[in-house]
Amino acid sequence: MRDRLNKDIYLGVDGGGTKTAFTLIDSSGEVLAQHLAGSSYYLQVGIERLTEMLMEGIAKVCPDPATLGFAFFGLPAFGEDSRFDPLIAQLPREMLGHDRFTVGNDMVCGWAGSLGGRDGINIVSGTGSIAYGERRGKSARAGGWGEIFSDEGSAYWIATRGLQLFSRMSDGRSAPGPLLEALRDHFALKADLDLCGQVMGAEESRDSIAALSQIVATAANEGDRAAAEIFRAAAAELAEIVDAVARQLDFGTDEDIPVSWSGGVFRSGDLVTAPFKARLASMDARYRFVEPVADPTLGAALYALRCANDFPARQMTETAKQA
Template sequence: MKQSAGYFLGVDGGGTKTAFVLIDRSGQEVARHEGGSSYHVEIGVEKLHVVLDQGVQSVLKQAGASTADVRFAFFGLPAHGEDSKIQPMLDLMPEALLGHRRYACGNDMICGWAGSLAGEDGINIVAGTGSIGYGEHQGLSARGGGWGEVFSDEGSAYWIAVQGLKAFSRMSDGRLPRGPLHELMVQEFALTTDLDLCAHIYAKSTPQRDRIAGVSRLIARAAASGDPAARRIFTEAGHELAEIVDGIRRRLAYRPGERVNLSYSGGVFQSGDLILEPFRQRLSACSADYRLISPRYSPAIGAAIYAARLAGAPLDMAVNA
């Protein structure tokens, strides 16, 4: 059998896109690919196989490598570990793509944690299409949130969008004063009447979850324009994300006074202080021990870092973020 050239493959799945990164043993990125959603709950297992196969083949072709050259891979997949019946199928899928078992599968929350903190102890909170937190501390690991958009995903783009849509309906009904949010929604969806929004939101198009989550960008614009309702939504989102983090901290058995390294990832945090300021405020009220750290590497790089760690070959972090 051909000896592995030592490449580490990281796959960071998500509800909107899936990132593939191949790095060598010195920690240098050699190939990258971005594919579509890998949220099997929405796209189905067969489509997931196609997305993963295309991504793996793309990075290997760019590097002039074969699957035998992959020393170890980590596939971070959304909703992994949340359905005992389908998980064995997800865990076996990479073997068909790689032709070997030098890989591991896990929830994509691990990618965000490993990238943001470079695989060191601490907690990471992800706020993208959905929201979820994950942390490790002295051999313990814990997750929080991530129960799906129907009754969880607090602080996520989907959650923010739903709260914004509620605010729009209240403004239209006269239950809230009309602010910039109302006009932005009318313009964005070219509404003849406010009720036409129902046709846009309830349209039977795919993927509906991502489409609704995209409305969060309008809520952010409204908040930046001074809309009180939109600003309240982002304040509540920051508080919700902080509550997820603090629940994880307690489960990881941090001692009072012990520093808790905390980082973040996901598109919602691109809103900057709009989300970070209320996030920090609620964290400070929960504990004085948090140390907020800007993400060191992307979740995709994090997946590769984690793959190297699982292979027993931690990287020297020379990788290009």
């Protein structure tokens, strides 16, 4: 890669609660280097660890950050706490040695990748859930308020409802299905109530609880109707989040509303995708479904390239403000 450092290069950082991807591209969009690191969810790992991880990741893909044309850092929870946002927004300055960067929420990475930076809405359903969209220079988001009282339709949301269904099946409040034995086997339970100690006593992490959604998906695919209903409910919640963004962006009556998706929950296939599309189509005939163009890791770098094109104009505006 060193012989290409004299060309325009752009860094995208796609952060997440489980992993963070660093992607370096050139002006044609060709990937030059990539690195995968751990969580960048500062509420979980702390600001100090976030700083260390970002420094290490940048060094892995770009030994000389001064050569970067621009960098975009899409980080989870950014924009959701005015006490910490100013600090996080300035973290890359010392790492890069220049101001050719911007920090945003990781939802932007999913949108930029799925829609290729074009107007429309992207819904992310991974550990958490959130939708982000742009139309004619206006942007909007919905969802993503956190797992305690939001993140509807996410892997965490699906998993907690799967655990709830397990308790109902064990008690006899719901008919037993494949999920009952699946979770017994997963946790090697000697008694069903031991699940309390496994999940709460061991202080399972947000990510490890979210991962249980895969067991719920397997049970649904094996004919567990109650488990399948959890995914239909998740699809309905995700559709509501998208529709909230569409209303904020105020699409015209004669406009299509492009919608794409990203995140691990959508990899469960028709369990979510089919009812999600059906629910949105029933809400508004203008929705047009767009298969993801690229994943969020590339989306972060493509967004950096887009920001680079706007940077000189923004710089002139800031200079004018200071004059």
